[in-house]
Structures are given as C-alpha cells and as structure tokens.
Amino acid sequence: MSIDLSTTLGSAWFPAPVFTASGCASSGKELAQFFPLQEIGAVVTKSIMTKARHGRPTPRMAETPSGMLNSIGLQGPGIDAFLANDVPWLLEQKARVIVSIAGETVEEYSSLARKLRAVPGISAIEVNISCPNVENRGLVFACDPDAAHAVIDGVRRTLGGELPIIAKLSPDVTNIVEIAKIVVDAGADALALINTLLGMVINLDTMRPHLGGKTGGLSGPAIRPVAVRAIYQVHAAMPKVPILGMGGVATGRDALELILAGASGVSVGTASFGNPEAPIKVQRELAELLTARGFNSLREAIGFAHRVESQ
Amino acid sequence: MAGINRHAKTMVATLVSNKRVGQYHQLILDVGGVVNDFRPGNFVAVAVGGDRSSMVLRRAFAISRISDRGAYGGTMEIIVAPHGSGSRWFCAQPEGSEIDVIAPLGQPFGIPTHPVNALLVGGGYGSAPLFGLAEILKDRGCTVDMILGASTAGKIYAPLEGKRAVNTLRIFTEDGSMGTAGRVTDPITELLAANRVDVIYSCGPMGMLKAISALTANTDVVHQCAVEESMACGVGICMTCVLPVADEAGVVTMKRSCIDGPVMDGALVQWDLVGQVLPVNE
Ligand SMILES: Cc1cc2nc3c(=O)[nH]c(=O)nc-3n(C[C@H](O)[C@H](O)[C@H](O)COP(=O)(O)O)c2cc1C
Ligand code: FES
Numbered sequence: 001m002s003i004d005l006s007t008t009l010g011s012a013w014f015p016a017p018v019f020t021a022s023g024c025a026s027s028g029k030e031l032a033q034f035f036p037l038q039e040i041g042a043v044v045t046k047s048i049m050t051k052a053r054h055g056r057p058t059p060r061m062a063e064t065p066s067g068m069l070n071s072i073g074l075q076g077p078g079i080d081a082f083l084a085n086d087v088p089w090l091l092e093q094k095a096r097v098i099v100s101i102a103g104e105t106v107e108e109y110s111s112l113a114r115k116l117r118a119v120p121g122i123s124a125i126e127v128n129i130s131c132p133n134v135e136n137r138g139l140v141f142a143c144d145p146d147a148a149h150a151v152i153d154g155v156r157r158t159l160g161g162e163l164p165i166i167a168k169l170s171p172d173v174t175n176i177v178e179i180a181k182i183v184v185d186a187g188a189d190a191l192a193l194i195n196t197l198l199g200m201v202i203n204l205d206t207m208r209p210h211l212g213g214k215t216g217g218l219s220g221p222a223i224r225p226v227a228v229r230a231i232y233q234v235h236a237a238m239p240k241v242p243i244l245g246m247g248g249v250a251t252g253r254d255a256l257e258l259i260l261a262g263a264s265g266v267s268v269g270t271a272s273f274g275n276p277e278a279p280i281k282v283q284r285e286l287a288e289l290l291t292a293r294g295f296n297s298l299r300e301a302i303g304f305a306h307r308v309e310s311q
Numbered sequence: 312m313a314g315i316n317r318h319a320k321t322m323v324a325t326l327v328s329n330k331r332v333g334q335y336h337q338l339i340l341d342v343g344g345v346v347n348d349f350r351p352g353n354f355v356a357v358a359v360g361g362d363r364s365s366m367v368l369r370r371a372f373a374i375s376r377i378s379d380r381g382a383y384g385g386t387m388e389i390i391v392a393p394h395g396s397g398s399r400w401f402c403a404q405p406e407g408s409e410i411d412v413i414a415p416l417g418q419p420f421g422i423p424t425h426p427v428n429a430l431l432v433g434g435g436y437g438s439a440p441l442f443g444l445a446e447i448l449k450d451r452g453c454t455v456d457m458i459l460g461a462s463t464a465g466k467i468y469a470p471l472e473g474k475r476a477v478n479t480l481r482i483f484t485e486d487g488s489m490g491t492a493g494r495v496t497d498p499i500t501e502l503l504a505a506n507r508v509d510v511i512y513s514c515g516p517m518g519m520l521k522a523i524s525a526l527t528a529n530t531d532v533v534h535q536c537a538v539e540e541s542m543a544c545g546v547g548i549c550m551t552c553v554l555p556v557a558d559e560a561g562v563v564t565m566k567r568s569c570i571d572g573p574v575m576d577g578a579l580v581q582w583d584l585v586g587q588v589l590p591v592n593e
Contacts, residue, residue: 034316060551276413
C-alpha cells in the first residue's frame with residue numbers, strides 16, 4: 001500500500017514531501033520529542049543572519065481568527081553559532097536540512113551563502129527575501145524586482161551550481177508571477193510560496209497597535225486561500241519550476257490542496273504551534289488521501305488541478 | 312540542549328471535575344501515570360475551541376497540584392480565570408469532556424536539598440501552583456510562609472486544604488476587602504529585614520515579580536519567579552514568549568519563557584528591558 005511520497009526541489013531529493021516552515025520549528029531540537037525528525041522531508045531552519053540578533057520587542061504575537069500575527073524580527077544566534085551547534089545536531093539525527101538565510105543587504109546574503117557552501121550535508125538553501133518583520137519595510141527584497149534579482153543572483157554566483165536555491169516570496173505584491181520569473185532568471189531552482197502577509201491588530205485596552213513592532217506577519221489557515229492562489233498562478237506560468245508550498249496547512253487535506261495547485265512539497269508552520277506533531281500528522285493524512293484518490297505517487301498529484309481533459 | 316520538552320506528552324485527558332471557586336474555575340484532568348513526571352512550576356498547553364476552532368493556538372496554564380491517588384491513576388489541577396475566549400471555552404466544558412493537552416512543559420521551581428525558610432508569594436490566581444509547591448517544601452522540612460495579594464477579595468485564590476501545607480498565610484488586598492489593605496511588598500520588606508527568608512518563590516503579574524526582584528537585589532535571598540509572557544506554542548519553536556535575561560557572565564539575551572522558564576532567577580531577568588528593543592552586543 002505504501003505510496004511513493006518522494007519529491008525533488010531542484011537537484012535535492014527528499015523521501016517525503018512535508019517540511020517544517022522556517023521560523024516555526026526553531027532549529028529542530030524542540031520538536032524531536034514529538035516525532036522523529038528524519039521521517040519528514042526536511043527541517044527548514046529559522047532564517048539565519050550573519051550576526052546574532054535579539055529581534056523585536058514583545059508582545060510579539062496576537063491570535064487572529066483562524067490565524068495569528070507575529071513580529072519576531074529574526075531573533076537568532078548568527079550564522080557561526082548556528083553552523084557550529086544546530087546543523088551538526090540535525091545531521092546527527094539523520095534529518096535532512098534546508099537552511100533559511102536572511103540579510104539586510106545583497107552582500108549579506110552572498111556572504112551567508114559563502115559560509116554555507118563549505119558545509120557538508122545541507123540539502124538546499126531557502127533564501128528568505130520576504131520577511132515582513134524588519135524595521136524598514138523597504139528591506140523586503142521580494143517586493144522589489146531589481147532587489148529580488150540582485151539577491152538571488154549574488155547567492156547563485158557565490159554558491160556555484162551545487163546547492164539548490166529556494167527563493168521565498170511574499171504574497172504582498174501586485175504580481176507574484178512577475179517576481180517569481182525574475183528570481184528564476186536570476187538562478188533560483190525552486191520557489192517557496194508564501195511568506196506571511198503584513199497585518200496589524202489594535203489593542204482596545206491600550207487603544208494602540210498590540211504588537212511591540214506594531215505590524216506583524218499573518219499566518220495560519222486564514223491565509224491558505226492566498227497561498228493556493230499564489231501557487232496556482234506561479235505553477236501555471238512556470239510548470240517546470242518546483243514550488244515548496246506553505247500557508248495555513250494544518251491537515252493532509254490542506255497539503256493536498258497546495259499540491260494539486262502545483263506544490264512539489266509542503267511546509268507546515270503555524271499548525272505546529274497548536275500541535276507539535278502537525279508535520280508528521282499532515283504527512284500521514286496526505287499519504288492516505290493520495291491513495292484514496294488512486295494516485296500511485298505524490299508526483300502524479302503535483303499541479304493536477306491544472307490538467308486539461310483530453311476528451 | 313537536547314532533551315528540551317523531554318517529559319512532554321501529547322494526550323487527550325478527561326475533565327473529571329469543573330468547579331467554580333470565586334472568580335476562578337478549578338479544573339481537574341485525568342492524565343494517568345505521566346503525572347509522576349510533573350513538578351511544581353510546570354505548565355500545560357491546552358487546545359481550545361474544539362475540532363473546528365478558529366483559535367489556532369494553545370493556552371498555557373500553570374499546573375497547580377497533582378495527585379497520583381484516588382479513583383483515577385493520576386490527575387492534575389489547574390486554576391483558570393475565564394477572561395479570554397480560550398479560557399472561557401475551557402471553563403465552559405462539562406465534566407467528562409475530552410481535552411487535548413500537552414504536559415508537563417517548562418522548567419519547574421528548584422527544590423532545596425536541605426531545609427530552608429521559604430517565602431511563597433502569589434498574586435491573584437498566580438497563587439495556585441504555590442500550594443502544590445508548599446506541600447513538597449513542607450515534606451522537605453522547610454518553613455513555609457505564604458503571602459497572597461490581589462486587587463480585591465474575589466481575586467484571591469486560597470483553597471482551605473492548601474492552607475494546611477503552610478506555616479503562616481497572610482492576605483493583602485489593595486481595596487482592603489480581605490486580609491490587610493496594601494500590597495505584598497510591604498510584608499516582604501519586613502521579613503527580609505528580619506533575616507527570616509532564604510528563598511522566595513513567586514508567581515503572579517510581572518509587576519509584582521519585578522517589585523520582589525528589586526527587594527531581593529543585593530541580598531543573598533534567592534528569588535525564583537514564574538514569569539507570564541504570552542505564548543504561541545509553549546514548546547520553544549515560535550520565539551514569541553521571550554524575556555531579556557542575563558547569563559552568569561552578564562550577557563543579556565532573549566530567553567524563551569516556555570522552555571528556559573517559566574521559572575527564572577529573578578535576579579537575572581532584566582525587568583527594565585522587558586518590552587524594549589535590546590541593544591546589540593557585538
Ligand atoms: C512565528 C513565525 C516565525 C516565522 N519566521 C520565519 C522566518 O524566520 N523565515 C521565513 O522565511 N519565514 C518565517 N515565517 C513564515 C513561515 O515560514 C510561513 O511562510 C508562514 O507562516 C505561512 O505558513 P503557515 O500558515 O503554515 O504558518 C514565520 C512564521 C511565523 C508564524
Ligand atoms: S511559546 Fe513558542 S517559543 Fe515559547
């Protein structure tokens with residue numbers, strides 16, 4: 001009965017199609033108590049920057065209907081400590097690892113890529129050019145075609161041809177297909193769709209923005225239709241470019257929806273906060289649903305919503 | 312660092328009792344044998360709203376007491392103030408309901424290895440986990456004094472049976488409706504001056520914890536406080552619950568109150584920096 005769930009993102013092969021979402025699994029250790037990390041496709045680590053960062057002030061979250069706002073601001077230990085401690089531990093667990101990177105400048109992305117080039121065992125690099133939680137929204141590279149191109153081009157040149165690059169895009173743009181084409185031209189092997197949408201909650205007691213950082217990223221089931229739409233549009237325009245889909249996936253049903261729209265793999269983010277076993281649960285349910293629909297492999301289902309009926 | 316969440320279990324627990332106590336609900340859940348891994352200061356993360364809930368995040372509650380005897384294999388008690396949509400849903404569940412929980416989570420209170428003079432300070436329903444702690448300290452031969460405070464009588468949580476575990480209990484309300492009118496900091500100052508305290512255990516609003524930390528600064532008194540920060544996940548993966556905390560070398564970083572806490576050393580928490588952007592340390 002066991003269905004072939006394997007998938008690829010560029011040259012990287014994964015035995016299973018469900019991943020953690022960047023920033024929603026910390027560095028993986030915290031989830032190891034809840035399921036064996038090697039059973040999912042890969043652990044996507046929180047976006048790492050060059051230097052250690054404290055992130056934005058608290059409060060950093062607000063629950064919203066079927067979702068939440070967060071304003072973490074890329075708190076993390078910096079690339080050197082991360083490579084010394086977190087990556088070796090994940091590899092020891094036999095987990096596959098996708099490292100997410102974020103920078104404040106085009107050069108910072110390239111220098112992060114340079115450090116990762118030398119690290120054995122990493123499956124791919126996710127380049128987060130779409131984090132909304134930076135002080136200056138002008139820094140959202142994924143909202144600016146030239147900046148998006150420059151970042152991915154720099155990372156590609158630094159990495160050479162080996163490690164696959166997954167460019168993570170923001171849905172907060174007028175035309176996501178345009179940005180997707182630009183980053184693929186610049187050398188991205190795959191796309192991660194979608195990052196959070198920028199939002200705000202006002203606290204009625206203080207009558208001010210609730211989050212310390214004022215604005216935050218909206219995630220969870222509330223944004224799933226936006227993710228499905230973005231994946232569908234991009235897959236229609238570039239059917240050969242693999243997509244790592246994410247946005248509100250909490251069940252196997254949700255994962256299948258993103259896959260039918262065109263995703264080759266699915267990341268589970270906010271759902272892990274409600275249930276730390278969510279990634280493995282989603283993967284199990286997905287396998288059952290694919291089998292029940294008569295698919296012999298995950299691959300057959302990718303983009304199936306786009307099929308043209310022959311008769 | 313491996314071993315984070317090491318005792319945590321995801322489970323469906325039966326709500327065996329749901330009673331109103333003043334402004335709070337006392338909820339008792341059957342969790343079976345795993346209760347033996349629970350320590351005072353641990354918390355539980357509860358899924359709220361049922362299967363089709365639009366509330367996607369769990370709610371964290373301090374575990375106030377446990378029992379490994381009686382009709383059930385093991386039960387835990389939590390005291391809940393129904394003030395938000397999640398806690399209201401929880402308090403409205405009838406006995407017999409199946410509740411999705413993860414427990415035990417977080418760092419518990421440290422228990423001294425030899426008898427000491429312990430002062431337990433609770434604000435509002437923050438007093439709940441202190442009664443279970445008091446029983447354990449008493450068993451270890453400690454002197455246990457307890458001070459509870461709240462704005463008004465209805466917000467004091469002090470169950471009758473809990474009072475047996477303490478040597479003294481004093482209650483303070485800001486409006487004078489129960490016990491002495493005033494704040495918990497006044498009697499703490501006196502006890503500290505009289506050298507009557509080795510360790511303070513505290514649980515309650517952040518302002519109270521901060522005030523106690525100010526009183527114990529530059530003394531030998533250890534202050535173990537259970538902090539309250541809003542948590543999205545409770546298991547260390549979201550980074551929403553952070554507080555500025557110094558390490559032994561004085562370097563301040565943002566620590567997660569769910570896995571590095573909720574019990575923290577009050578002397579290391581940088582209370583003035585809570586809610587601020589930390590300066591970058593190069
Ligand atoms: C608390 C939190 C932190 C996040 N941190 C990152 C991050 O560091 N890098 C990144 O690329 N995306 C980050 N994201 C976005 C998620 O990876 C994901 O794209 C988004 O939340 C949508 O998926 P979801 O609805 O399953 O959470 C974060 C999301 C949340 C909720
Ligand atoms: S509540 Fe998620 S890291 Fe603490």
